[in-house]
Amino acid sequence: MTHETQAPVTKQEEPATKVDETTAEGMPAPEAPGVIQTVGMDIYYGDFKAVHDVSLNFAFNEISALIGPSGCGKSTVLRSLNRMNDLIPTARTDGEVFYHGENIYGEGVDAVEVRRRIGMVFQKPNPFPKTIYQNILWGAKINGFKGSKSDADALVQDALEQAALWEEVKDKVNESGLSLSGGQQQRLCIARAIATKPDVVLMDEPCSALDPIATLRIEELMLQLKENYSIIIVTHNMQQAARVSDKTAFFNVELNTKGQRTGELVEFSPTEKLFTSPDRKETEDYITGRFG
Amino acid sequence: MTETSTRTPRRSLGGQRRVSEKLILVSLFVCGAISIATTIGIIYELGKESLLFFQDPQVSFWEYITGTIWQPQAGSFGIWPLILGTMLITVIALTVAIPIGLASAIYLSEYASPRVRGFFKPALEVLVGIPTVVFGFFAVTFMTPILRDIFGADVVGFFNVLSAGIVVGILIIPLVSSLSEDALSAVPDSLRQAAYGLGASKLEVSLRVVVPAALSGIAAGIVIAMSRAVGETMVVTLASGAAPRNFVLGQDPWSYILSPFEFGQAMTGYIVITASGDLSYNTIDYNSIFAIGLTLFLMTLGLNSLSRRIVDRYRQEYE
Numbered sequence A: 001m002t003h004e005t006q007a008p009v010t011k012q013e014e015p016a017t018k019v020d021e022t023t024a025e026g027m028p029a030p031e032a033p034g035v036i037q038t039v040g041m042d043i044y045y046g047d048f049k050a051v052h053d054v055s056l057n058f059a060f061n062e063i064s065a066l067i068g069p070s071g072c073g074k075s076t077v078l079r080s081l082n083r084m085n086d087l088i089p090t091a092r093t094d095g096e097v098f099y100h101g102e103n104i105y106g107e108g109v110d111a112v113e114v115r116r117r118i119g120m121v122f123q124k125p126n127p128f129p130k131t132i133y134q135n136i137l138w139g140a141k142i143n144g145f146k147g148s149k150s151d152a153d154a155l156v157q158d159a160l161e162q163a164a165l166w167e168e169v170k171d172k173v174n175e176s177g178l179s180l181s182g183g184q185q186q187r188l189c190i191a192r193a194i195a196t197k198p199d200v201v202l203m204d205e206p207c208s209a210l211d212p213i214a215t216l217r218i219e220e221l222m223l224q225l226k227e228n229y230s231i232i233i234v235t236h237n238m239q240q241a242a243r244v245s246d247k248t249a250f251f252n253v254e255l256n257t258k259g260q261r262t263g264e265l266v267e268f269s270p271t272e273k274l275f276t277s278p279d280r281k282e283t284e285d286y287i288t289g290r291f292g
Numbered sequence B: 001m002t003e004t005s006t007r008t009p010r011r012s013l014g015g016q017r018r019v020s021e022k023l024i025l026v027s028l029f030v031c032g033a034i035s036i037a038t039t040i041g042i043i044y045e046l047g048k049e050s051l052l053f054f055q056d057p058q059v060s061f062w063e064y065i066t067g068t069i070w071q072p073q074a075g076s077f078g079i080w081p082l083i084l085g086t087m088l089i090t091v092i093a094l095t096v097a098i099p100i101g102l103a104s105a106i107y108l109s110e111y112a113s114p115r116v117r118g119f120f121k122p123a124l125e126v127l128v129g130i131p132t133v134v135f136g137f138f139a140v141t142f143m144t145p146i147l148r149d150i151f152g153a154d155v156v157g158f159f160n161v162l163s164a165g166i167v168v169g170i171l172i173i174p175l176v177s178s179l180s181e182d183a184l185s186a187v188p189d190s191l192r193q194a195a196y197g198l199g200a201s202k203l204e205v206s207l208r209v210v211v212p213a214a215l216s217g218i219a220a221g222i223v224i225a226m227s228r229a230v231g232e233t234m235v236v237t238l239a240s241g242a243a244p245r246n247f248v249l250g251q252d253p254w255s256y257i258l259s260p261f262e263f264g265q266a267m268t269g270y271i272v273i274t275a276s277g278d279l280s281y282n283t284i285d286y287n288s289i290f291a292i293g294l295t296l297f298l299m300t301l302g303l304n305s306l307s308r309r310i311v312d313r314y315r316q317e318y319e
């Protein structure tokens, strides 16, 4: 678990605070700062304001789900949490995003360093056209891993075990990652992400390209992973959010004065509460399918 | 009359469309057949004249494929000096073209803004449109004097393979660059995203994900550029000299045999010079150019099928 990096972002080895079970169950206790906290975040693509004023507090070792209609800015919000949006030339994020208390959009923060700490899993499985072994080790090597062969073996095995893939691939780690099934590829991508030892993993509709059985395996995996990681997942599937997440954020789109469709956070509540007794009418309309 | 015709509308089952489709098919077939027939004709002609060459009592096939002296006047017909010229020039050309071509491909595909790309790509393509004879003069009047200034006029001959090789290299840069760029752009963006997501810098993404993923496409492009260099004629004719670099193994030092500063006629150069001289049909000199042409044809055929093999492997990778 060592990162020999003199990075501006400070990494804490242990989550500073663990949210107490009872508060996680819904009592809106005074919120302890979570692993990632956004404050008044506005995100633009050029002149178009895609997301307006998002303030969210993602707790340690929980699964937080982002749901809402298509185009409401879920992916946009997710990508701004590890500065993947920087790769889109027109994208701009205003406001603050705190990771372990440090603003990742602050001066002198290197986006590359941020992404090393906050892993990401994408909608479509995207393993490198390399062996399973090399896929896992790639990120670690980029992050300065210089261990021996046996260290590398151990790292690969550990990541694959954590991603519940080891049993299936232990005899063929030198085969191409592309030879795996879609669900296995997605677990390989999860293994690859956690091999760089992040403490947050962002997932953007990780199951949308998978069949129901592979989807369930990923969901089980997420529940295991939350022991050690904080997970933020975008999903268009409300059942999925209900099944796996501890808290759910519901986004909606508002037509603004310029006629643009801007996404807004409607409600961020413990999942059970959001699906049974949401605070807002909009949320209720959406989850009961009376959305229009 | 009109009543009957409206009551019994007869639709032809034969149909005009099928006839015209057949016509198109036939004409496409004819076009394909013509190009195949041309290729066969070329091979036949090369083979026939080569056969005349090898049947000449002065020529032995064994000497042709092993000899290191090419001196038709003296009855020596060893192909190696000409192959040597071609190979030296090709190696020098690739040494110039691969790094520059690949670097510009990486720049264009991974770094350049659309505006810069919009300027650079046509600029590179202009290079393709320049007649090669212009490059030949460029080699003789510009590159050679510079090389002689740098290394000394006593070291660098007026005709030398280095000048020819560098200029052939410049000539094939656009080929290396555009074929490599195609291969790089074909790498799915999702792989770049994956790499960035793992905390890779732009350079790491380019060199450690995109280039490796495109490697077989790049290799295929390099082989094609290589066969273009092997077949290049005007530059080598003008810049590398009109005499083959004859040598005797074990007697001439390798520093002479492989020297980039000495003259060294290439296969194509020999064919041009010989064919444009006044020689009559069916002399041994005349027939020799067909044997060399056939050898050249087999070499480029080999290179092209190699590149096809590489591309086939490349296709599998993304399935």
Ligand SMILES: Nc1ncnc2c1ncn2[C@@H]1O[C@H](COP(=O)(O)OP(=O)(O)O)[C@@H](O)[C@H]1O
Binding pocket: A045, A050, A068, A069, A070, A071, A072, A073, A074, A075, A076, A077, A088, A090, A261, A263
């Ligand atoms: N790269 C981009 N450039 C410009 N606009 C974008 C880009 N990506 C997303 N958008 C716009 O931002 C809004 C939110 O998109 P997105 O975050 O993908 O929504 P979601 O993931 O909730 O479906 C949409 O209106 C979309 O058109």
Ligand SMILES: [Mg+2]
Binding pocket: A074, A075, A076
């Ligand atoms: Mg999305």
